Amino acid sequence: MKRTSLNTQIWLGALAGILLGVGISLLGTESAVSQAGLYLAELMGILFIDLLKMVLIPLVFTSIAVGVANLRAHHQMHKVWKATFGFFMFSMALAIALGMTAAHLVRPGEGLQLAMFQDTVNDFQATHVLPSEFVARLLHSLFQNPVAALAQSNVLAVVVFALLLGIALVVGGERYSNILVLLQELLELMLMLVGWIMRLAPVGIMALLLKLAATQDTALLMKLAEFVAMVIATTLLHGMVVLPLILYIVTGMSPLKFWRGAREALITAFATSSSSATLPVTLRCVEQHLHVKRDIAGFVLPLGATLNMDGTALYEAAAALFIANLAGIELNLMQQMIVFVTAMLAAMGAPGIPSAGMVTMVVVLQSVGLPAEAIAVLLPVDRLLDTFRTAVNVEGDMVGSLVVQKLVKGDQHGT
Ligand code: ASP
Numbered sequence: 001m002k003r004t005s006l007n008t009q010i011w012l013g014a015l016a017g018i019l020l021g022v023g024i025s026l027l028g029t030e031s032a033v034s035q036a037g038l039y040l041a042e043l044m045g046i047l048f049i050d051l052l053k054m055v056l057i058p059l060v061f062t063s064i065a066v067g068v069a070n071l072r073a074h075h076q077m078h079k080v081w082k083a084t085f086g087f088f089m090f091s092m093a094l095a096i097a098l099g100m101t102a103a104h105l106v107r108p109g110e111g112l113q114l115a116m117f118q119d120t121v122n123d124f125q126a127t128h129v130l131p132s133e134f135v136a137r138l139l140h141s142l143f144q145n146p147v148a149a150l151a152q153s154n155v156l157a158v159v160v161f162a163l164l165l166g167i168a169l170v171v172g173g174e175r176y177s178n179i180l181v182l183l184q185e186l187l188e189l190m191l192m193l194v195g196w197i198m199r200l201a202p203v204g205i206m207a208l209l210l211k212l213a214a215t216q217d218t219a220l221l222m223k224l225a226e227f228v229a230m231v232i233a234t235t236l237l238h239g240m241v242v243l244p245l246i247l248y249i250v251t252g253m254s255p256l257k258f259w260r261g262a263r264e265a266l267i268t269a270f271a272t273s274s275s276s277a278t279l280p281v282t283l284r285c286v287e288q289h290l291h292v293k294r295d296i297a298g299f300v301l302p303l304g305a306t307l308n309m310d311g312t313a314l315y316e317a318a319a320a321l322f323i324a325n326l327a328g329i330e331l332n333l334m335q336q337m338i339v340f341v342t343a344m345l346a347a348m349g350a351p352g353i354p355s356a357g358m359v360t361m362v363v364v365l366q367s368v369g370l371p372a373e374a375i376a377v378l379l380p381v382d383r384l385l386d387t388f389r390t391a392v393n394v395e396g397d398m399v400g401s402l403v404v405q406k407l408v409k410g411d412q413h414g415t
Contacts, residue, residue, distance in 0.1 A: 021213025048204025
C-alpha cells in the first residue's frame with residue numbers, strides 16, 4: 001500500500017514538475033514569480049541529488065565488496081563475470097546498431113550545414129583526445145588510491161578496489177569474517193538511508209523536471225527537431241522493445257511486471273540525468289521489487305552504472321552520423337565501423353553524471369576526423385536528450401541484473 005502511494009506520488013511529482021516548468025517558461029523567466037519558483041526548484045533539486053550522492057560511495061563500496069565475497073563463496077564468480085560483461089557488450093552493440101540504422105534511414109542534418117551554427121561553434125573549445133589516449137586514461141582511472149577515490153567520488157576506481165577487497169575477503173576466509181559482517185551491516189544501514197531519502201523523491205523529481213522544462217532552449221530545439229525526435233524515438237525503441245524482449249526471452253518476465261518494479265529508478269534517472277546518483281534507487285528497486293539476489297545486484301548494478309550505457313552508446317553513434325551530415329562528410333564502411341567501436345568505448349568511459357556522454361563523444365568524432373567543435377551544436381539540446389538516455393542506461397543495468405541472475409541460476413540447474 002505504502003509502496004504504491006510513493007510511486008503515485010513520484011508520478012504526480014514528475015507531471016507537476018513538467019507542467020509548472022512549461023508554465024514558467026510561458027510566463028517568461030524574468031518575472032519575479034518565475035525566478036522565485038526556479039530558485040526554490042534549484043534548491044530542492046540539488047538537495048535531493050546531494051542526498052543520493054551522500055550515500056552513493058559507501059553504498060557502492062559495501063555492495064560490491066559484500067556481493068563479490070558472497071559470490072566467491074558460491075563458486076559462481078566466473079559465471080557472473082562472463083554473463084555480466086557479455087550482456088553489457090551485447091546490449092550496447094544492439095543499441096549502437098539501432099542508432100546507426102535510424103541515422104541512415106532518417107538522415108538527420110541533411111539540408112542543414114555546420115556554418116548555420118557558426119556562433120555556437122565559435123564560442124566552444126573542444127578538448128582534443130585521441131582514442132588511444134582515451135583508452136590509456138580509462139585504464140589509468142581504474143586503479144587509484146582508494147582513499148582518494150572514495151573522497152573524490154570516483155565511482156569506477158571505488159568499484160575496482162571494492163572488487164579486489166571482496167576477492168581478498170574470500171581468499172582470506174574465516175579470519176576476516178568480522179570485516180565482512182561489518183561491511184554487510186554498513187550496507188544494510190545505507191539501504192535504510194536510501195529508503196528515507198526516497199520519501200523526498202516526489203518533491204526532488206518535481207523540482208528537477210520543473211527546472212529542466214522551464215529552461216529548455218526551444219528555438220534551437222526546433223532547428224534540431226528532426227535529430228532530437230530521431231534520438232528520442234530510437235532510445236525509446238531500445239528501452240521499450242529491445243531490452244524488454246531480451247528480458248522476456250531470457251527470464252520470461254513480462255515487461256509490465258518489470259516496469260512496475262523498475263519505475264522508481266527509471267523516473268529518478270530521467271529527472272537526475274545521472275546513473276550514479278540513481279544507483280541507490282536502482283539497487284533498492286532491483287532487490288526489493290524485482291527480487292534479484294543482493295550478491296548479483298550488488299555486483300552488476302554498480303559496474304553497470306559506470307560501464308553499461310545503452311542510451312549513451314546509441315546517442316554517441318547517432319550523433320556522429322548527424323555531425324557527419326552537418327559537415328557534409330560521407331563516412332565509408334570502415335569509418336562507420338570505427339564509429340561503432342569508439343561509440344561503445346566512449347559510452348563505457350563516460351561516468352554516470354549529467355552530460356558525460358557529450359564530453360566523451362569527442363573521442364568518437366575525432367576517430368573519424370569529424371570536427372569536435374560540432375558538439376557545440378548539440379549542447380543546448382543535450383539536457384533534454386540526457387533524460388531519456390540516462391533512463392535507458394539505468395534500465396539496461398536492471399535488465400542486466402535479472403538476465404545475469406537467470407543465466408547463473410540456469411547454469412547451476414544444468415550442472
Ligand atoms: N547522463 C548519463 C548517465 O548518467 C551519461 C551520459 O551523459 O550519457 O547515464
